Amino acid sequence: MSLKTTTRFLVILLLFISFLFGTFNLRAKSSQATIPINITVSGKLIITDAENDNRSGTDPTLNVVLKLTPELNSSVISGRSAIRIRTNLNNWKLTAQRRDLSNPSITNIDPKDVSVNFTTQAGSKANPNAGRLISPFDSTTSLGQISTNASTDLLIGNTQTSIDKDPENKNNWFQLTSDYSISPDFFYGIGEWDTIISYSLVSP
């Protein structure tokens, strides 16, 4: 066998081996699919109107109107608002700030004359201990306790509001109910007194 023939044979053999090697590798390599799964869960803080607890009820404006006419032996006039809180963050708080719109000298109404009682409750899939009312808001107090100069801490949360899965996000709410009341005293002048209380849900 000449050198030329031997070389030709070796080249063909080498190519054949390369083919087999390449083919086996391709068979092995092409028989797999990989699906990396990456899930990122972002934090959320949301307030809704308890009476309209869906997307259209987020960041609500709730009007509380107290109409009083002084009368002998008449009982206090009261009104109520309720908001629902949902968050998946473990560190949150609800703050409040008051802004008086009317001149109190017309009616003689002082923010201290409007008493307010905060209560909390939770939906069936929420943790009733998710948030804790801070003194003095853990018992009946007055609007005078809500500062006009800075945010006042009202509710502190150290855990997320959900306690169980709720795919519809329907029953995982933590509710803050505010009951406002004022006595129909003859001391008050005729007129209107308006104030706005802004509640903010924040995570420090």
Place this chain on the structure above:
Amino acid sequence: MQVKLFLFFIICFSLASLSNRALACFSITDDFNFPNPVLNAAFTIQPDVSPFTDCWTGAIRIRSDKNSWRLVANRNGPNPVSVSGDQSNNVKADDITLKLELKNFGMADPNGAVLVSPFPSQTDLSSIQSGTLIVSGIKRSGNSCSVNNQNFYKLTKTLCLFRDFVFNVGEYNGEVSYTLISP
């Protein structure tokens, strides 16, 4: 010399062609016929008051020149990465619904491959563990072995995750790998 070069290129072309045949005859590709595909399933979820479900869909093509083949899967995770909070509130495999659909294309016999229980119905990712049988094939997908041949079984996967406020904030990583094997 020119004849030798011509012959050399013919041999190379033939080998490449045969390689493609081997690739196409027992292979997994993506929908673009790219072998050994990596399909990233990414979810970025932020809960809201309304019920929202985020879904991801991906597909692979299976070609087999063998009458007996199987598709098996292995799962890893999802594992929490820099997540704080009660561990019971982490995103887990059973929170991710899984729907598989198997369809034949071209000459692939519609009865040549079936999804193995529980995968004919919607299930969740925890159904895939280690070496879990997903598809049982009893017929080859066709008689063509070109890399772009249209005879294949297509497996479409849909993963869904609902935006629940219960899930701990953070990142979770996992992986599902599918392997085509023949006894």
